[in-house]
Amino acid sequence: MTTVVFLSIFYIEDFKKIILPGRRNCLLRFFVGWAQLKFQRIAQDGKARAGLLETDHGVIETPIFMPVGTQGSVKAIEHRELDELGTQIILGNSYHLFLRPGMNVVLQAGGLHRFINWQKPILTDSGGFQVFSLSDLRDIDDGGVTFRSHLDGAEHRFTPESVIQIERQLGSDIMMVFDECTPYPCEFEYARKSNEMTVRWAERCRIAVEHQPALYGHSQALFGIVQGSIYPEIREMSARALATMDFDGYAIGGLAVGESLDDMYKITEFTEQFLPSDKPRYLMGIGLPENILESIERGVDMFDCVIPTRNARNGMLFTRRGTMNIRNAQYKTDFSPVDAECACYTCRMFTRSYIRHLFITKEILALQLASIHNLAHFLWIAREARKAIIEQRFASWKSMVLAKLQTEPAIIQETSIS
Amino acid sequence: MTTVVFLSIFYIEDFKKIILPGRRNCLLRFFVGWAQLKFQRIAQDGKARAGLLETDHGVIETPIFMPVGTQGSVKAIEHRELDELGTQIILGNSYHLFLRPGMNVVLQAGGLHRFINWQKPILTDSGGFQVFSLSDLRDIDDGGVTFRSHLDGAEHRFTPESVIQIERQLGSDIMMVFDECTPYPCEFEYARKSNEMTVRWAERCRIAVEHQPALYGHSQALFGIVQGSIYPEIREMSARALATMDFDGYAIGGLAVGESLDDMYKITEFTEQFLPSDKPRYLMGIGLPENILESIERGVDMFDCVIPTRNARNGMLFTRRGTMNIRNAQYKTDFSPVDAECACYTCRMFTRSYIRHLFITKEILALQLASIHNLAHFLWIAREARKAIIEQRFASWKSMVLAKLQTEPAIIQETSIS
Numbered sequence: 001m002t003t004v005v006f007l008s009i010f011y012i013e014d015f016k017k018i019i020l021p022g023r024r025n026c027l028l029r030f031f032v033g034w035a036q037l038k039f040q041r042i043a044q045d046g047k048a049r050a051g052l053l054e055t056d057h058g059v060i061e062t063p064i065f066m067p068v069g070t071q072g073s074v075k076a077i078e079h080r081e082l083d084e085l086g087t088q089i090i091l092g093n094s095y096h097l098f099l100r101p102g103m104n105v106v107l108q109a110g111g112l113h114r115f116i117n118w119q120k121p122i123l124t125d126s127g128g129f130q131v132f133s134l135s136d137l138r139d140i141d142d143g144g145v146t147f148r149s150h151l152d153g154a155e156h157r158f159t160p161e162s163v164i165q166i167e168r169q170l171g172s173d174i175m176m177v178f179d180e181c182t183p184y185p186c187e188f189e190y191a192r193k194s195n196e197m198t199v200r201w202a203e204r205c206r207i208a209v210e211h212q213p214a215l216y217g218h219s220q221a222l223f224g225i226v227q228g229s230i231y232p233e234i235r236e237m238s239a240r241a242l243a244t245m246d247f248d249g250y251a252i253g254g255l256a257v258g259e260s261l262d263d264m265y266k267i268t269e270f271t272e273q274f275l276p277s278d279k280p281r282y283l284m285g286i287g288l289p290e291n292i293l294e295s296i297e298r299g300v301d302m303f304d305c306v307i308p309t310r311n312a313r314n315g316m317l318f319t320r321r322g323t324m325n326i327r328n329a330q331y332k333t334d335f336s337p338v339d340a341e342c343a344c345y346t347c348r349m350f351t352r353s354y355i356r357h358l359f360i361t362k363e364i365l366a367l368q369l370a371s372i373h374n375l376a377h378f379l380w381i382a383r384e385a386r387k388a389i390i391e392q393r394f395a396s397w398k399s400m401v402l403a404k405l406q407t408e409p410a411i412i413q414e415t416s417i418s
Numbered sequence: 419m420t421t422v423v424f425l426s427i428f429y430i431e432d433f434k435k436i437i438l439p440g441r442r443n444c445l446l447r448f449f450v451g452w453a454q455l456k457f458q459r460i461a462q463d464g465k466a467r468a469g470l471l472e473t474d475h476g477v478i479e480t481p482i483f484m485p486v487g488t489q490g491s492v493k494a495i496e497h498r499e500l501d502e503l504g505t506q507i508i509l510g511n512s513y514h515l516f517l518r519p520g521m522n523v524v525l526q527a528g529g530l531h532r533f534i535n536w537q538k539p540i541l542t543d544s545g546g547f548q549v550f551s552l553s554d555l556r557d558i559d560d561g562g563v564t565f566r567s568h569l570d571g572a573e574h575r576f577t578p579e580s581v582i583q584i585e586r587q588l589g590s591d592i593m594m595v596f597d598e599c600t601p602y603p604c605e606f607e608y609a610r611k612s613n614e615m616t617v618r619w620a621e622r623c624r625i626a627v628e629h630q631p632a633l634y635g636h637s638q639a640l641f642g643i644v645q646g647s648i649y650p651e652i653r654e655m656s657a658r659a660l661a662t663m664d665f666d667g668y669a670i671g672g673l674a675v676g677e678s679l680d681d682m683y684k685i686t687e688f689t690e691q692f693l694p695s696d697k698p699r700y701l702m703g704i705g706l707p708e709n710i711l712e713s714i715e716r717g718v719d720m721f722d723c724v725i726p727t728r729n730a731r732n733g734m735l736f737t738r739r740g741t742m743n744i745r746n747a748q749y750k751t752d753f754s755p756v757d758a759e760c761a762c763y764t765c766r767m768f769t770r771s772y773i774r775h776l777f778i779t780k781e782i783l784a785l786q787l788a789s790i791h792n793l794a795h796f797l798w799i800a801r802e803a804r805k806a807i808i809e810q811r812f813a814s815w816k817s818m819v820l821a822k823l824q825t826e827p828a829i830i831q832e833t834s835i836s
Binding site: 071072073075076077078079080096100101104105108109115116117332333335345349350351353354357358360361363364365367368369 | 489490491493494495496497498514518519522523526527533534535750751753763767768769771772775776778779781782783785786787
């Protein structure tokens, strides 16, 4: 297997140098494992879209919510449980995986899919966000970023090229370009300059994938990331520039970093018009169910967020009738399920009373059951949204769901789960 | 349902007072839900026994290892995973469950089985061990023990009668008598007096079950506990006294508290001869796979221990070739399963390299996968022991297993799991 891969690389590299010096060549794309990602829009309702995103690890039905597996594990959830919940794609993070287990381990394992034994699609974030937010930043220049690991202080340097190399070694189905995610608030001038750099880095990532072929025999798509803080003119520049680079998809980054909901929706809506309509759109790091619904309505296809799993670990559960803090005394003898309409393992099997007890007694099972349920809820939202779009009733369905989400969860004292 | 239970209690209490004033009456046993636990020995090989223990929640095949679910959850394991592992019975702890969630919650839920939604047998420890070891002890007298909760300092009193009431309210299939588990080392005189009290308490528990009928329509057995530290004469007294009380089973308590392995085996072997051979024997809180095998050979049928789950959470994994600390650097690129001969989810799906990574990055999934595997290993040991006893090859099988357990786990660098 290893031999075959190495031989393939050798031949591809050779072949490229001699016959295919140009970029954006279909044949080259095919040979370097960067075949155009197929995205098929199968329905549209207003701006909301339902689509099929084809990867070599399976077809993803959009709109989709992608559980976050930063370090190669969606926290407190087993892979077979992800399957059971209808997970179609998970995230991994280049920064974290680069530090641990390190590229040497991932390479020896044969890529991230094999290392973690997850055979469905994986999207890897470039690590830009983490380099700028987590690490001890040493130096940022147009070439790249020198930083110290948040774990052991070791110095590393990320460049657009090195990040593409990492993502090739991870072998994710969807790679993200290396970008600077500006903090909020952010001066216009900083945002403008940062975005110019991000656009140049995007171009370099775009070139790098052509010079660094896929390693594991499956194709890897590359998404551009629109930045520009809350400034429409920068967002427009960014989106227009990236659109000319023929990415496989386009992400809107740098939102949900502290700006108002109003700004978030406005920027999403504004940016959308400059993105190629035949490519998938991914709103990074967002968010609450209501944010997801509002953004689907504005033409977004893909979402990821740590909220369902992180909040689960804090005892905050999402239901069709709003959120609940399961630690509250009111659930002490509430023998109804977390969400009577939910079909997940947690809701089929256990009561609020038992789950509360598990949280109060600090049992790990509390984290497992809560995470299963919250992910089930987010995946359900995306699945139902898709159905509603296909059936051309998205707006009315969304209003109904939002109205219910804003009610308090019913306290059903007498109904037993079993 | 509640009405039916209350009515039944009323009639039974009435019936008892009028017609059945005596103890140890079969009809009474039947009516108060304390039908004789059926224990059928189906094979014996030396002193090692294979049996069937019938409860209203299912038949347990002995020898058996019982995973510990102290607070109503086997740590980091879902119920369906316990099922998958072949778990036949789990433990709950009266002391912990009395404090949290409290008897009021358990009663309203309809007992522990319903509260935690586990429909197979449950054995509840009486909480004696915890009262004496965990709590701030206030007062111990022949009547019972006054103590302060280790959680909030609230004062409580446990007596043999109140503990039976708790176990009735929990509704466990096997209740344990309230005893004092002496610490180690322990003066002869202290051990003797303590045991005399434990024997008197056992007698009171034995009477209490007859005056406090079962609450949930299923039978609950009661086991006596032999104490006596490492002193054969006290152990003999204890065992002989308890044997006259016609318990459904007999536990050997107060071992694995610091004494030598040699003492532990000697006391187990010595005590066994005084226990009714037609009743199940349970060695409490033991132990390592080798301890379990040695004790099966000495005639023990039932085991429980936190070792498989607790050690799992510390990264110590049991394999057929000894234990391994999965955090060790040697497993960094070891793409073989934890135990190639193990059929558990962890070993079927994941590599040592990935599990090590999960531990190093403090992922909750590490605890889940390690706990699944360790429990699988312990349940496998008990299952295989049973087979060997039935096939009259226990001694040779045990030697073979022990020899393998003492080797170091093979480092298989090149074999991939997938």
